[in-house]
Amino acid sequence: MAGFQSLPGFREFYPEDFSRRQHIFHGWRKAANAFGFQEYDAPVLEPLELYTTKSGDEIEGQLFAFTDKGDRQVSLRPEMTPTVCRMVGAKAGALKRPIKWFSIAEFYRYERAQKGRLRAFNQFNADIFGEAGPEAEIELIALLIQCLAGFGLTKEDFYVRLSDRNLWFYYLEALGFDEAQTRGILSAVDRFEKMGDDAFKGYVEAHGALADDKQAKVLAFLKIKSLAELEAALAPFNSEKLAARLSDWRKVLDGVAAMGLAEFIAVDLGVVRGLAYYTGFVFEAFDRKGDLRALAGGGRYNDLVKKLGYADLPAVGFAIGDVTTGLLLEQRKLSPVYVGGPEIYVVIGGEAERKAAFADVQALRATGLRVEYPFKDLAFGKQFKAAAESGAKLALIYGGDELAKGVVKIRNLADRSEREVPRAEVLADVRSALGKG
Amino acid sequence: MAGFQSLPGFREFYPEDFSRRQHIFHGWRKAANAFGFQEYDAPVLEPLELYTTKSGDEIEGQLFAFTDKGDRQVSLRPEMTPTVCRMVGAKAGALKRPIKWFSIAEFYRYERAQKGRLRAFNQFNADIFGEAGPEAEIELIALLIQCLAGFGLTKEDFYVRLSDRNLWFYYLEALGFDEAQTRGILSAVDRFEKMGDDAFKGYVEAHGALADDKQAKVLAFLKIKSLAELEAALAPFNSEKLAARLSDWRKVLDGVAAMGLAEFIAVDLGVVRGLAYYTGFVFEAFDRKGDLRALAGGGRYNDLVKKLGYADLPAVGFAIGDVTTGLLLEQRKLSPVYVGGPEIYVVIGGEAERKAAFADVQALRATGLRVEYPFKDLAFGKQFKAAAESGAKLALIYGGDELAKGVVKIRNLADRSEREVPRAEVLADVRSALGKG
Numbered sequence: 001m002a003g004f005q006s007l008p009g010f011r012e013f014y015p016e017d018f019s020r021r022q023h024i025f026h027g028w029r030k031a032a033n034a035f036g037f038q039e040y041d042a043p044v045l046e047p048l049e050l051y052t053t054k055s056g057d058e059i060e061g062q063l064f065a066f067t068d069k070g071d072r073q074v075s076l077r078p079e080m081t082p083t084v085c086r087m088v089g090a091k092a093g094a095l096k097r098p099i100k101w102f103s104i105a106e107f108y109r110y111e112r113a114q115k116g117r118l119r120a121f122n123q124f125n126a127d128i129f130g131e132a133g134p135e136a137e138i139e140l141i142a143l144l145i146q147c148l149a150g151f152g153l154t155k156e157d158f159y160v161r162l163s164d165r166n167l168w169f170y171y172l173e174a175l176g177f178d179e180a181q182t183r184g185i186l187s188a189v190d191r192f193e194k195m196g197d198d199a200f201k202g203y204v205e206a207h208g209a210l211a212d213d214k215q216a217k218v219l220a221f222l223k224i225k226s227l228a229e230l231e232a233a234l235a236p237f238n239s240e241k242l243a244a245r246l247s248d249w250r251k252v253l254d255g256v257a258a259m260g261l262a263e264f265i266a267v268d269l270g271v272v273r274g275l276a277y278y279t280g281f282v283f284e285a286f287d288r289k290g291d292l293r294a295l296a297g298g299g300r301y302n303d304l305v306k307k308l309g310y311a312d313l314p315a316v317g318f319a320i321g322d323v324t325t326g327l328l329l330e331q332r333k334l335s336p337v338y339v340g341g342p343e344i345y346v347v348i349g350g351e352a353e354r355k356a357a358f359a360d361v362q363a364l365r366a367t368g369l370r371v372e373y374p375f376k377d378l379a380f381g382k383q384f385k386a387a388a389e390s391g392a393k394l395a396l397i398y399g400g401d402e403l404a405k406g407v408v409k410i411r412n413l414a415d416r417s418e419r420e421v422p423r424a425e426v427l428a429d430v431r432s433a434l435g436k437g
Numbered sequence: 438m439a440g441f442q443s444l445p446g447f448r449e450f451y452p453e454d455f456s457r458r459q460h461i462f463h464g465w466r467k468a469a470n471a472f473g474f475q476e477y478d479a480p481v482l483e484p485l486e487l488y489t490t491k492s493g494d495e496i497e498g499q500l501f502a503f504t505d506k507g508d509r510q511v512s513l514r515p516e517m518t519p520t521v522c523r524m525v526g527a528k529a530g531a532l533k534r535p536i537k538w539f540s541i542a543e544f545y546r547y548e549r550a551q552k553g554r555l556r557a558f559n560q561f562n563a564d565i566f567g568e569a570g571p572e573a574e575i576e577l578i579a580l581l582i583q584c585l586a587g588f589g590l591t592k593e594d595f596y597v598r599l600s601d602r603n604l605w606f607y608y609l610e611a612l613g614f615d616e617a618q619t620r621g622i623l624s625a626v627d628r629f630e631k632m633g634d635d636a637f638k639g640y641v642e643a644h645g646a647l648a649d650d651k652q653a654k655v656l657a658f659l660k661i662k663s664l665a666e667l668e669a670a671l672a673p674f675n676s677e678k679l680a681a682r683l684s685d686w687r688k689v690l691d692g693v694a695a696m697g698l699a700e701f702i703a704v705d706l707g708v709v710r711g712l713a714y715y716t717g718f719v720f721e722a723f724d725r726k727g728d729l730r731a732l733a734g735g736g737r738y739n740d741l742v743k744k745l746g747y748a749d750l751p752a753v754g755f756a757i758g759d760v761t762t763g764l765l766l767e768q769r770k771l772s773p774v775y776v777g778g779p780e781i782y783v784v785i786g787g788e789a790e791r792k793a794a795f796a797d798v799q800a801l802r803a804t805g806l807r808v809e810y811p812f813k814d815l816a817f818g819k820q821f822k823a824a825a826e827s828g829a830k831l832a833l834i835y836g837g838d839e840l841a842k843g844v845v846k847i848r849n850l851a852d853r854s855e856r857e858v859p860r861a862e863v864l865a866d867v868r869s870a871l872g873k874g
Contacts (some may be wrong), residue, residue, distance in 0.1 A: 004484070004486075004487055004490075004745055004746060005484075006479075006480050006483065006523075007480060007482055007483065007484060007505075007509065007511060008507075010480035010481075011480065012477075012478075012479050012480065013479065013526055014476055014477055014528070015475035015477050015538070016526065018475075018476050018477050018478055019476070021478070022476070030805055031802075033807055034802040034803075034804075034805050034808065035802055035807075035808060036778075036779050036805055036808065036809040037805055038452035038455075038777050039452060039456070039459070039567075040450055040451055040452050040455050041449075041450035041458070041556065042443075042449050042450065043443050043444060043448065043449065044445035044447075044481065044513075044543065044557065045444055045447060045513075045545075045557075045794060046443065047441070047442075047444065049441070050441055050576065053441075054639055063504075064505070064506075066503040066504070066506075067503070068444075068501070068503065068547070069501075069502075069503075069547050070445075070547075074444060076481075076482075077655060085448055085774075086441050086443075087451065091451070098812060101452070105483065108482075110505070110506050110507075120480065120481065120482075129470065131812055132814070133812065135812035135813065136812065139812070142799060145801060146799075146802065150803070167805055184493065205873075210557075234674065241447060246783075254792075255791075255795060257793065258792040258793075258795035259795045259796060259798070260799055261795055261797035261799065297618075308441055309441060313566035318773065328461035330836050331786075332744075338629050340475050341471050341473075354692075354696040356695075358692060358695035358696045359695055359696060360694035361695055361696070362579060362583075362697055362698065363697075365468075365471040365472055365583065366583060366586070366587070367471075368467055368470075369473075370470055370471055370472075370473055371471065371473065372473040375535060375568055375570065375576070376572065390658050405758070422688070
């Protein structure tokens with residue numbers, strides 16, 4: 001029987017698990033629709049080269065890659081970004097801008113199995129193509145917040161850290177670092193929480209900053225937590241690039257504040273995100289308690305569509321994962337109670353009454369009402385027990401006496417009240433009783 | 438750029454394609470929920486052995502199978518049945534019976550690419566476990582019909598052919614064929630439409646029926662198209678097995694008729710379905726015109742759960758595909774018109790009015806209303822043009838004059854009527870105007 005376990009890192013979703021996941025998907029979809037994003041879907045399997053072109057050959061070690069029967073190097077998708085760039089890039093001329101798209105899909109990686117590290121996981125991806133200005137960031141950050149707030153999560157539960165990779169580049173350039181040094185320092189910023197102040201300063205020193213005050217400046221920049229601190233740090237420099245970035249920062253923070261979402265945002269230049277392809281703002285969502293991995297992450301990536309061979313199309317996007325979101329909802333008791341049962345349970349007197357019951361069951365179900373009935377003839381008592389256990393609100397009773405009178409008895413299973421309704425009026429009556437009139 | 442094409446046989450779903458597919462998924466889900474089926478999901482990748490155990494080693498040639506980095510023989514799933522048997526089998530003791538489950542998922546096969554033969558396709562799967570009687574068939578056939586009728590398809594558009602593999606076994610046994618001969622004849626029945634009468638009779642002769650009248654009887658059995666013909670064909674035999682099957686046939690046809698669905702059903706003993714694991718009723722749905730491949734297919738498979746190493750659990754199920762269903766809906770002009778646009782377009786006077794507009798945009802979106810606004814400052818005329826092109830029903834106008842008075846102007850984009858509403862009442866007003874009060 002061991003051969004029939006599912007593969008390591010792959011999940012089975014039994015109905016109760018499925019309904020929790022569906023609640024998350026539904027919330028994401030509702031938010032994205034409200035924000036005017038269009039839903040798309042894409043292949044689960046792609047040419048390996050799509051990912052190595054974006055991220056370098058070393059990415060292959062983490063991918064669920066293989067050689068297919070046609071001798072193609074392929075990979076189960078580890079992320080949506082290069083795929084959506086291809087789709088948008090291929091039709092860039094025909095799509096109305098700004099292009100606002102989202103998807104909900106499963107992704108795969110092949111890593112050594114660890115506790116909580118799945119090989120298959122789901123993400124919501126939202127991207128805006130064709131808008132170079134910070135208006136796109138405002139729209140996406142507001143959507144990210146709504147994607148979590150829609151479940152009932154508040155600013156006490158999560159927040160979004162905002163940073164800027166290009167600002168780091170321009171700042172380190174203004175301090176006199178060259179590009180190679182800058183990349184080295186940014187990778188240290190990414191690992192700062194594990195390094196601490198002294199190790200970080202040592203790292204900066206080794207990457208070109210021999211002067212003590214330069215090391216201190218880089219360390220202080222990393223610790224910036226407000227727009228005022230950022231303005232103060234940039235004030236000594238007479239750089240158009242830095243001034244332009246600062247103007248964009250004010251626009252993003254003002255825009256998000258105008259939407260009433262300022263308290264969800266934290267300036268945090270310690271966030272640089274490891275992915276080298278970001279070209280501007282980057283952001284990550286975290287739970288406030290800091291118990292969990294990142295809930296979401298994203299940023300601007302203006303170069304990727306062109307790098308993949310299409311038009312020069314500015315882009316910004318983010319992804320939210322289902323696993324961390326699900327854990328946070330569980331912690332905050334915001335996961336839905338599983339309701340698997342019918343709304344209506346049909347109690348059937350016997351074989352003779354089954355025909356009338358079947359006709360009505362079909363008519364009720366055709367309108368979308370959730371209706372169950374017993375497959376086999378059972379005593380009334382057993383059927384009422386099954387009706388009560390099913391979670392149904394109403395029982396419809398098709399007994400010989402009732403049908404002879406041309407009526408159906410309707411029992412409210414909460415208060416056990418009963419009334420008789422002419423058969424022709426059953427559908428309208430139960431729709432009204434269930435608040436669906 | 439050729440490296441960034443999607444792989445052969447895999448589909449990209451641009452928003453308009455996605456919305457057509459989503460319409461189909463939504464219809465299936467609505468029907469299954471109404472029938473009290475619980476939704477589940479399962480891994481996209483499984484051990485190869487799961488499929489070879491069910492279908493024999495020769496199935497591997499059709500599978501999207503490969504060896505993973507951990508040296509496991511695996512396959513992208515070609516179907517849901519063995520997976521759902523494992524899931525139900527593993528928890529059979531804890532699940533309340535009858536177990537009624539469904540899923541909507543993508544499946545994969547590796548075949549020589551042909552026109553219209555995709556390597557990735559979607560199916561709705563519904564199964565009932567734990568009910569050996571024909572009540573399960575009634576429920577599933579009614580669900581299958583509702584899964585298509587829910588889109589507006591009628592008995593003029595499609596029908597379900599009902600047959601019975603065990604009845605064939607018992608009938609050929611009664612005629613004196615042994616099991617090996619029977620399997621050979623059934624595989625010929627499966628190919629009958631390509632063979633014709635004479636070739637078929639020749640095949641039957643070669644498989645044990647030397648007598649002319651036996652060949653004729655098998656040929657006549659294959660052509661049975663009604664319960665009356667079936668009863669007549671079985672009348673000469675004094676077989677309990679045949680009598681029991683006939684009783685189940687009457688129950689299924691009576692039950693489906695009681696639901697008002699008789700005209701969707703055709704008795705057709707020419708259907709035997711190629712898959713050897715079926716153990717009773719089998720059924721397939723087709724378009725009436727016969728232009729398309731099968732819409733759906735299924736049947737009873739009482740042995741599979743046990744064969745995979747779990748309890749002896751009777752089972753019956755079917756699958757519907759998205760590709761043929763989509764083609765039929767297109768033919769019948771029942772595909773939805775794509776509505777990608779917002780309900781509300783917000784027109785913004787200038788930078789000064791953007792703040793008030795953003796606050797209301799966020800409040801409207803948080804309730805689920807689909808709202809768009811221009812990212813950049815534009816002249817009013819251009820914004821009204823964009824509003825009209827967006828397909829929105831209402832434009833909300835945040836001009837300097839309006840905001841000074843504490844109002845927002847609401848324009849009905851269909852009849853161009855305008856009225857002013859106090860800002861505090863905008864949300865309630867537009868919900869009511871859009872029929873969502």
